[in-house]
Amino acid sequence: MKEKILNQIGNFNPQLFREIKGRLKSRNIIIASIISLIGQFLVFTFLQGQLYQKYDTFHRYCVGTPPADMYNDYYSGYPLNNNYCVRDSLGNITHIFYQLWWLDLFIALSIVGIFALLVGGTYMLISDLSKEENKGTLNFIRLSPQSAKTIFIGKILGVPILIYYACLLAIPFHITAGILAHVSLPLIFLFYLVTIFSCAFFYQASLVYGLVSSSLMGFQSFLGSGIVLLFLFCATIITMEGNMITHNSIDWLTLFYPGIMLPYLVNSTFIQPDTVYFLKLSNLQELQFYGQSFWNNLFSGTGFMILNYSLWTYWLSQGLKRRFHNPLTTLISKTQSYGITACFMVINLGFILQRNETYYVQENFAIGLGFNLSLFLILTASLSPHRQELQDWARYSRQTSKHRNLFRDLILGEKSPSTLAIALNIAMTIVYFIPSIFLFSINQEDKIGMIWGILLGGMIALLYATITQFMLYLKTPKRSLWAGITLSAMIILPYIILGILHLSPGEHWLWLFTMLPIVATKEYLTGIILFNFLTQFLAIALFTTQITKQLLKEGESETKAILATG
Numbered sequence: 001m002k003e004k005i006l007n008q009i010g011n012f013n014p015q016l017f018r019e020i021k022g023r024l025k026s027r028n029i030i031i032a033s034i035i036s037l038i039g040q041f042l043v044f045t046f047l048q049g050q051l052y053q054k055y056d057t058f059h060r061y062c063v064g065t066p067p068a069d070m071y072n073d074y075y076s077g078y079p080l081n082n083n084y085c086v087r088d089s090l091g092n093i094t095h096i097f098y099q100l101w102w103l104d105l106f107i108a109l110s111i112v113g114i115f116a117l118l119v120g121g122t123y124m125l126i127s128d129l130s131k132e133e134n135k136g137t138l139n140f141i142r143l144s145p146q147s148a149k150t151i152f153i154g155k156i157l158g159v160p161i162l163i164y165y166a167c168l169l170a171i172p173f174h175i176t177a178g179i180l181a182h183v184s185l186p187l188i189f190l191f192y193l194v195t196i197f198s199c200a201f202f203y204q205a206s207l208v209y210g211l212v213s214s215s216l217m218g219f220q221s222f223l224g225s226g227i228v229l230l231f232l233f234c235a236t237i238i239t240m241e242g243n244m245i246t247h248n249s250i251d252w253l254t255l256f257y258p259g260i261m262l263p264y265l266v267n268s269t270f271i272q273p274d275t276v277y278f279l280k281l282s283n284l285q286e287l288q289f290y291g292q293s294f295w296n297n298l299f300s301g302t303g304f305m306i307l308n309y310s311l312w313t314y315w316l317s318q319g320l321k322r323r324f325h326n327p328l329t330t331l332i333s334k335t336q337s338y339g340i341t342a343c344f345m346v347i348n349l350g351f352i353l354q355r356n357e358t359y360y361v362q363e364n365f366a367i368g369l370g371f372n373l374s375l376f377l378i379l380t381a382s383l384s385p386h387r388q389e390l391q392d393w394a395r396y397s398r399q400t401s402k403h404r405n406l407f408r409d410l411i412l413g414e415k416s417p418s419t420l421a422i423a424l425n426i427a428m429t430i431v432y433f434i435p436s437i438f439l440f441s442i443n444q445e446d447k448i449g450m451i452w453g454i455l456l457g458g459m460i461a462l463l464y465a466t467i468t469q470f471m472l473y474l475k476t477p478k479r480s481l482w483a484g485i486t487l488s489a490m491i492i493l494p495y496i497i498l499g500i501l502h503l504s505p506g507e508h509w510l511w512l513f514t515m516l517p518i519v520a521t522k523e524y525l526t527g528i529i530l531f532n533f534l535t536q537f538l539a540i541a542l543f544t545t546q547i548t549k550q551l552l553k554e555g556e557s558e559t560k561a562i563l564a565t566g
Helices: 002-013 013-025 026-050 098-135 137-142 147-160 159-180 187-214 219-240 250-254 258-267 299-325 334-352 357-381 388-400 406-412 418-438 444-472 477-501 507-515 526-565
Strands: none
Touching: 013 147, 026 098, 026 159, 026 444, 098 137, 098 147, 098 159, 098 187, 098 219, 098 250, 098 258, 137 299, 147 187, 147 258, 147 406, 187 258, 187 299, 219 258, 250 334, 258 299, 258 418, 299 334, 334 357, 334 406, 334 418, 357 418, 357 444, 388 526, 406 418, 418 444, 418 526, 444 477, 444 526, 477 507, 507 526
């Protein structure tokens, strides 16, 4: 029976068959079973211990009535008339709110499962790619007739299969805890569905990261899973404290945390909101997107989350397809970059437009532009070709110059310089963002300052992209490393200098050269802003001219050499 199932899997997906056969050993299954059962037992034991704290007079699980001579006051944050612990002669609590206890157990198991799946699965996938790369088997897989989609589905389903198995063992206990807590059973399965979409996103991201970070060797798996761990830890703390909504672009990040759905599950129990002082649905309902609260409704809220996961999982899969079979190509094409930018700016602006007060509008746009700059840096790294590719493009362009549209090649070509494509992505964002400023009832001076801030922010992003492309064309070894160091220095050094000098945004024009000039534009006259704008424009023109001259020179010389040889 087992062999028959494995043969069917092998016919369906040979890569999945390979992963399952290598990992589902009896020893591994026993270890995974023990870890899962011990984990469930530890969570149960910890919460069980909360029921029998001998020295507590008041506790959140107690529902006894205090003696009449006690004052109706608050003790340790709990009302005396609701949380008094009645004990028998042996000191055991006799009146316990078991529904609340089971709910806490359900939430604890949910969070532990999220961490196990996302952190453990991410680590295993990145580590697996690293091992395949070191052994040379990754190139063998690339040469197989399987499609990239089939291979990575096999990886995602097969590599973390022991984690899947351990979590499946915990599902009966998890569902039992949810039912005893009166959590809606359909919502539990909806939570599982959201978690599956979350796994698909994080696993695709980990595979992309594993392909582009092979130079880090064995450290890449620790770094990648460490980033996921840090994100989940911060998201969990923020969610459990009940302050998950910031009313700016940071709220977008919370939608990548599957635990954001837990307030819906808590709300379905009909336990008083004051009793469960964390995971409040009322807090999640404050979240808005273009002024609309999709999270007032369970299905629109979870639908938005699933759509968000699906959208970015799709773009990650496109990068995987391109990079897997050709490790030397750019991660995404220029055509794809325009689609990514369009999706990114529409979603980002939706979370920016949550507050109307002048201070919050400026703060929200500054945070949102920081997100945009992060996107442009990623696009710069993903689109910028290296020296050899640029030389090939320059030679080919010269040979076919009579039949080639240079402008079209610069915005769509695979190996052409990335500067114009990045500029087009930036222009799309500026054109989309600026009209939204006029939706707010803020004074004219603030509006003009914000418009200049968006324009200068776009210019500084284009300057970063131009310098990066210039450095990737240099003859020096380790060009990528030096480009990264230079770019990091340009981003960080202005803030270090301003911090050492204790200069606020209105005290020095250097703020206009930082990656977020919008925080300072309203403090300076238009003439100073124009001077900075023109300075950056001239710097971009200078680097672009140098790249163009070198490309023309080398393209001409290599063409002559080929013709002479012929």
